[in-house]
Amino acid sequence: MAKPGDKDHDVGQTGHPGELVGVGEDVWMDVIHKMDEVYSDLLQYEVALEEKNAKLEESQQFILSVLTAMSDILVVCGRDGAIEDVNPALEVITGKSAESLRGSAIYDLFVGDDARDQARQLLTVFGEREVHDCELQLRAHDGSAVPVSFNCTPRFNAVGKSMGMVVTGRPVGELRKAYQALRQAHDDLKRTQQQLLHSEKMASLGRLVAGVAHELNNPISFILGNVHALRRYANRLETYLGAVHAGQSPKQLAEQRARLRIDRILDDLDPLIEGTIEGAERTRQIVDGLKRFSAIDRDEQQQFDLAEVVERAVRWVSQAARKDFKVRLDIPAPLMMIGSAGQMQQVMMNLVQNAWDATSTLGQPTLQISAEVDVASAQVCLRFEDNGPGIDPGNLAHVFDPFFTTKPVGQGTGLGLAISYGIIERHGGRLSAANASAGGAVFTACLPLAPLTPAC
Ligand SMILES: Nc1ncnc2c1ncn2[C@@H]1O[C@H](COP(=O)(O)OP(=O)(O)OP(=O)(O)O)[C@@H](O)[C@H]1O
Ligand SMILES: [Mg+2]
Structure with a gap:
């Protein structure tokens, strides 16, 4: 490459005006070549710059669109x-x-x-x-x-x-409004659930009242009959005593005594009073049972006899059923356990009532209740097997879901088994449903028994 100071490149005057003296053609070619190179570099820089500019604009546009959105x-x-x-x-x-x-x-x-x-x-x-x-x-x-x-x-x-x-x-205004609406909906839902639970309670209370009314009817009419008889006897005794105090002759008195059948009254008095006391005692027992049932949430840790609870549930439901509902009860007594007798009563009544509902249209509705006690694990499994149509296999997994019912609208809340399941679970037990090979439904409630108090 030619450099300034090279001999051939000495600058001097040529014969042509405007030409540099002593500059050869090759130097000019060199310069032109250089200019070409610079120009092409410039073009490349321009293209790269334009590309970068386009990218910059694109990313600026992107940032702007994000910020705007x-x-x-x-x-x-x-x-x-x-x-x-x-x-x-x-x-x-x-x-x-x-x-x-x-x-x-x-x-x-x-x-x-x-x-x-x-x-x-x-x-x-x-x-x-x-x-x-x-x-x-x-x-x-x-x-x-x-x-x-x-x-x-x-x-x-x-x-x-x-x-x-x-x-x-x-x-956060919108967020808060949405939250408040959600909270309101949640509160409404809770209230509705409470109402439904309440109506389930009322329904089982209704069944219970029907059963209790029927059961109370017996001793009360018994007591009433006895008291009416006692009043009649009292009148006759009063008449006889009047004759005695009036100083009637022994003959007259003997006549009166025979006519008023005083001897028979005296014989009858004891059994009548006994019967009345027995009727009153029976009424007290029923009221006691009722009190225990109504103590649903008050006393969750009392010791009670499960066998007695089952027996009472059967009695109350079958009495309200007012038809021949055959319940075979085969459970050993006592079956002492700890918990709420009232809640357990509600469970047993639900199970017996469901069996009755499933079998009521049959000629001979039957429920068999049996118990299996496992002393080693201190638990009892109560088995309720009815002769109804059983549970559709597709429904077996749902019978414990709240609000699941196959009963016509207005006839079942679908909460009975869901509530029963919760109660049994809270008592440390398990409630399960299945179909018997014979066809009816089988509900099994396994519950822990109270530890035996060592004899001293
Ligand atoms: N013994 C049974 N035989 C056949 N199906 C049963 C039996 N017990 C329960 N079921 C089924 O389980 C469903 C749910 O029972 P659950 O006791 O929870 O509610 P329900 O009886 O329908 O309503 P409620 O208890 O409020 O009267 C019933 O509708 C029924 O389909
Ligand atoms: Mg039910």
Whole structure:
């Protein structure tokens, strides 16, 4: 390559005006070649620059579209709290343009001195650490306060120097409204569930009252009959005593005694009084049982005889059934366990009632209740097997679901078994359903028995 100072390149005058003296053609060619190279480099740089520019524009457009699409607000501010940039969401809420907001203090976006002080503290005092979900009131374009949940993150430059904060915020008004609506719906649901539970309780109470009424009817009519007889006897005894006090002759008195059948009255008095006492005693027992049933939630830890509870449940349901419902009870007594006798009574009544409901249209509705005691594990399994149609195999997995019922609308809440399942579980037991090979349904309730108190 030719260089200045080379002999051939000495500059001098040639014979032609405008030509440099002593410059050879090859030098010119060299220069032209160089210029070509530079020009082509320039062209390449221009193309690369244009490509980079296009990419830059594309990414700027992308960032802009993201910022515009954001429903959360975004504010970038310096260490002194001066706003450097905002996104359109903030413009919409405040009603101010990004230009007018730039340079102003971020604290002025908030309503009230407290919120402004709090923001100042968060952004300057704690300016180097993150802030999460801090709720402050933002001043809206109409002057109202919009609750916004803010998050702040410090912003650093390339060498790690703190440059200010990036603040994002989510208006929580809508969120809160949605939450309140959800809460309201949840409360309504809970209330409805309570009402349904209550109506299930009322339904089983209705069945119980029917059974109890029937059972009370017996001793009460017995007592009433006896008391009426006693009153008649009292009248006759009064008449006879009147004759005695009137000093009638022994013959007259003997006549009176025979006519009023005083001897028979005297013979009858004892059994009548005995019978009345027995009837009253029976009534007391029934009332006792009823009291135990109504103590549903009061005493969950009493010791009671499960056999007696089952027997009472059978009696009450079958008496209310008012048809020949044959219940074969084959369980050993006593079966002492600990828990709530009232709740257990509700379970047993549900199981017996379901069996009755499933068999009531049959000629001979039958329920067999048996018990298997396992002394080693101190538990008893009660088995309720009826001669009804059984449970559809597809329904077996759902019979314990709340509100599952195959009964016509208005005739079953579908809560009986769900409640029973919960009660048995709370007593440390298990309730299961199956179909017997003969066809009827089988419900098995396994429950822990009370530990035996050692004899002393
Ligand atoms: N012994 C049974 N034989 C056949 N199906 C039964 C038997 N017991 C329960 N079921 C089925 O299980 C369903 C749920 O029973 P559950 O006791 O929970 O509610 P329900 O009896 O329908 O209503 P409620 O108890 O409020 O009267 C019944 O509708 C029935 O389909
Ligand atoms: Mg039921």
